[in-house]
Amino acid sequence: MTPRGRIVSAASLTPFVSSLLAIGLAFLVGGIFLEARGKDALLAYRILFERGLGDADGLTETFKQMAPLLIISGGLLISLRAGVWNIGLDGQFMVGALMAGVVGAALVGDVSRWLMLLAGAVVGFAGGLVWATVPALLRVRWGLNEIITTLMMNYVGLNLTSWLVKGPARDKARVAPETVKIPIADRLPAIPGTEVHVGLIAGLVVVVLVAVLFRSTVLGYMLNVLGRNPRAAIHAGLPVGRLTALALLLSGGFAGLAGASDVLGVQGFFKANWDPGYGFTGFALVYLARLNPVWLVPFAFFFSFLLIGGESMPRRADVPTYYVEMLEGLMLIFFAAAVYLEGLYAPGARRTARDESEPIVSPSGLVGETPTSVLSPGHPQGPSVVPSGDPS
Amino acid sequence: MNGIDLSDFIAAMLATGLLRAVPLVLAGLGEAVAERAGLLNLGIEGMMLSGCFFGFWAAYHTESLTVGMLAAVAAGLVLGLIFGFLTISLRVDQVLVGLAITIFSAGLTGFLFRDLFGGQNVSAAVDPLQVAIPVLRDIPIIGEPFFDRQLIFYLGWGLVPVFAWLLVRTRFGLNVRAVGENPFAADAAGVNVIRTRYLAIAIGGAMAGFAGGYLAVADLKIFTIGMTVGQGFIALAITMLGRWNPYRIVVGAILFGMLRALADGLPILGVDVRTEFIGMLPYIGIMLGLVVLAGRTALPAALGVPYARGQR
Numbered sequence: 001m002t003p004r005g006r007i008v009s010a011a012s013l014t015p016f017v018s019s020l021l022a023i024g025l026a027f028l029v030g031g032i033f034l035e036a037r038g039k040d041a042l043l044a045y046r047i048l049f050e051r052g053l054g055d056a057d058g059l060t061e062t063f064k065q066m067a068p069l070l071i072i073s074g075g076l077l078i079s080l081r082a083g084v085w086n087i088g089l090d091g092q093f094m095v096g097a098l099m100a101g102v103v104g105a106a107l108v109g110d111v112s113r114w115l116m117l118l119a120g121a122v123v124g125f126a127g128g129l130v131w132a133t134v135p136a137l138l139r140v141r142w143g144l145n146e147i148i149t150t151l152m153m154n155y156v157g158l159n160l161t162s163w164l165v166k167g168p169a170r171d172k173a174r175v176a177p178e179t180v181k182i183p184i185a186d187r188l189p190a191i192p193g194t195e196v197h198v199g200l201i202a203g204l205v206v207v208v209l210v211a212v213l214f215r216s217t218v219l220g221y222m223l224n225v226l227g228r229n230p231r232a233a234i235h236a237g238l239p240v241g242r243l244t245a246l247a248l249l250l251s252g253g254f255a256g257l258a259g260a261s262d263v264l265g266v267q268g269f270f271k272a273n274w275d276p277g278y279g280f281t282g283f284a285l286v287y288l289a290r291l292n293p294v295w296l297v298p299f300a301f302f303f304s305f306l307l308i309g310g311e312s313m314p315r316r317a318d319v320p321t322y323y324v325e326m327l328e329g330l331m332l333i334f335f336a337a338a339v340y341l342e343g344l345y346a347p348g349a350r351r352t353a354r355d356e357s358e359p360i361v362s363p364s365g366l367v368g369e370t371p372t373s374v375l376s377p378g379h380p381q382g383p384s385v386v387p388s389g390d391p392s
Numbered sequence: 393m394n395g396i397d398l399s400d401f402i403a404a405m406l407a408t409g410l411l412r413a414v415p416l417v418l419a420g421l422g423e424a425v426a427e428r429a430g431l432l433n434l435g436i437e438g439m440m441l442s443g444c445f446f447g448f449w450a451a452y453h454t455e456s457l458t459v460g461m462l463a464a465v466a467a468g469l470v471l472g473l474i475f476g477f478l479t480i481s482l483r484v485d486q487v488l489v490g491l492a493i494t495i496f497s498a499g500l501t502g503f504l505f506r507d508l509f510g511g512q513n514v515s516a517a518v519d520p521l522q523v524a525i526p527v528l529r530d531i532p533i534i535g536e537p538f539f540d541r542q543l544i545f546y547l548g549w550g551l552v553p554v555f556a557w558l559l560v561r562t563r564f565g566l567n568v569r570a571v572g573e574n575p576f577a578a579d580a581a582g583v584n585v586i587r588t589r590y591l592a593i594a595i596g597g598a599m600a601g602f603a604g605g606y607l608a609v610a611d612l613k614i615f616t617i618g619m620t621v622g623q624g625f626i627a628l629a630i631t632m633l634g635r636w637n638p639y640r641i642v643v644g645a646i647l648f649g650m651l652r653a654l655a656d657g658l659p660i661l662g663v664d665v666r667t668e669f670i671g672m673l674p675y676i677g678i679m680l681g682l683v684v685l686a687g688r689t690a691l692p693a694a695l696g697v698p699y700a701r702g703q704r
Binding site for chain 2: 037085087134138142144147148149151152153154155156159160162163166167280283284287314319320322323324325326327328329330332333335336337339340
């Protein structure tokens with residue numbers, strides 16, 4: 001699945017023991033829960049795997065599902081690496097999706113298919129970026145912590161897109177509140193030889209871009225420094241405000257692009273009350289991939305098949321789809337515990353434990369009159385979350 | 393105004409606003425204690441949602457308000473202790489754990505509601521014990537909104553001075569504040585940092601569950617998937633805006649309760665505006681509030697900082 005060898009060395013595999021442990025425990029505890037609810041856990045898991053991985057049809061769906069997850073998690077990774085909590089992915093996704101739907105449908109027939117799709121992708125990205133601009137400005141100009149503001153912008157975004165699609169952006173010719181449909185022939189084409197739309201390639205490109213950003217650019221290096229040690233970033237004279245804003249804007253833009261990919265590739269239009277809620281899945285995904293761009297690919301595949309397989313569970317195993325969301329929560333909870341164990345047993349554990357007493361999150365950014373307090377932001381991946389041997 | 397009596401309108405708005413404010417106040421009071429002790433509880437949304445579900449589930453089967461509320465509090469408390477274990481004992485990042493608990497709760501409650509109730513909207517047959525206070529009830533405009541309410545409504549508001557007293561006047565409150573400002577100094581002064589933080593998050597979780605129980609059991613008597621729609625997060629923001637002062641939290645909660653009540657109120661006045669549009673207002677209001685008060689708030693210095701003895 002992933003390029004091995006120079007990119008993923010054996011040593012860099014060890015941090016994923018925690019991720020795999022978390023996944024295993026989540027499945028175990030989830031299975032016990034299912035049995036306690038009188039379900040057949042083994043049947044449920046068999047259906048999950050069969051549907052998501054078992055046949056060509058399921059695999060196609062899983063690969064399609066990877067597109068938005070790869071794009072959104074690539075963006076989230078940028079912000080988390082920079083120590084910026086973008087919890088507003090869902091709002092950014094929805095705004096991007098709606099804009100792509102409206103602009104795409106408006107251009108159909110007037111311009112060539114590729115130009116229309118390109119325009120849709122650009123406005124999708126722009127929509128997410130604009131939505132992230134508000135928290136970015138509030139953060140940089142007023143020192144408001146982005147955790148609260150991105151959360152609030154989620155709900156504003158959900159309400160705004162819902163209002164727009166029921167009002168101004170609605171296709172008047174249709175009964176249901178949806179935007180004008182983009183004809184199937186004009187949507188994202190399939191990758192030759194498959195039924196998977198090219199959004200998957202876009203997702204892989206995003207991941208490669210993010211990997212290159214952190215592997216070989218100065219900007220990526222500065223973002224890393226900001227995330228790992230905000231004080232050092234200030235003392236080194238890095239443009240902390242601009243870096244923070246950039247991290248938020250990029251992750252917002254990619255969330256919007258993910259929305260565009262779903263609308264231009266799968267849905268064809270934006271409909272009211274459609275919220276796939278990729279934000280939380282993105283969080284679980286990026287954390288289990290240990291904020292490592294290369295590992296986003298296999299984990300995106302894993303979460304995609306969970307989402308797709310989960311859709312078949314209600315009908316065939318009498319297990320509601322919400323089970324997948326519950327699994328994601330359990331994975332994150334066990335992941336948190338596993339990271340602690342790592343700190344205990346890793347070589348140089350003393351140092352790690354010491355680092356842990358540093359403020360991993362200090363939302364005193366909420367207050368900030370001085371640039372210094374504006375800066376102390378979320379600092380999500382304390383040294384214990386990103387493996388220290390990480391080459392990027 | 394379409395012939396609608398203005399005083400009736402104000403009374404209706406005030407009534408709805410106060411009702412909408414109660415869960416925010418309850419969750420906010422608990423969060424104030426947790427935040428003062430240095431714990432930023434983003435799991436509050438999930439704890440509230442679990443309170444909604446388990447409270448509703450218990451009330452549906454027992455038809456008892458008390459059992460429902462106890463179940464709601466217990467659900468919040470359990471999740472609060474899980475949050476505490478991971479962030480206090482294991483010193484894992486609070487934002488990560490909070491989000492994990494919120495995601496888990498959303499999945500768990502959605503699952504159980506589909507599984508146990510088939511996703512059908514059924515209502516719990518509980519008697520919320522309406523209590524009308526004589527004389528006061530007859531005051532024009534404010535009489536009904538304030539003094540013709542469910543017992544639990546008064547109980548909720550009654551907790552406000554209790555929390556003010558707890559935080560400011562008691563030894564526990566002093567410990568909480570010390571632990572949130574400087575756990576090292578507090579430890580040196582003989583305060584049990586770990587125990588104080590556990591107590592604080594237990595209170596925070598239980599109150600979030602209580603808030604959820606109020607919403608689903610006493611107020612609406614139904615459960616819908618994801619019914620808290622960010623109210624936990626709003627309570628968290630209001631707590632920050634109110635700088636952990638219970639009375640200021642109340643002011644904030646009523647303001648945002650009124651903003652939510654607008655969605656019911658404006659159509660009555662004949663104002664043609666879609667509910668989604670008004671639905672944005674409380675969230676925008678929170679951000680505006682944060683901007684206005686940004687320079688004047690100060691967070692507990694050790695908020696979000698895990699404490700490990702002897703490591704500084």
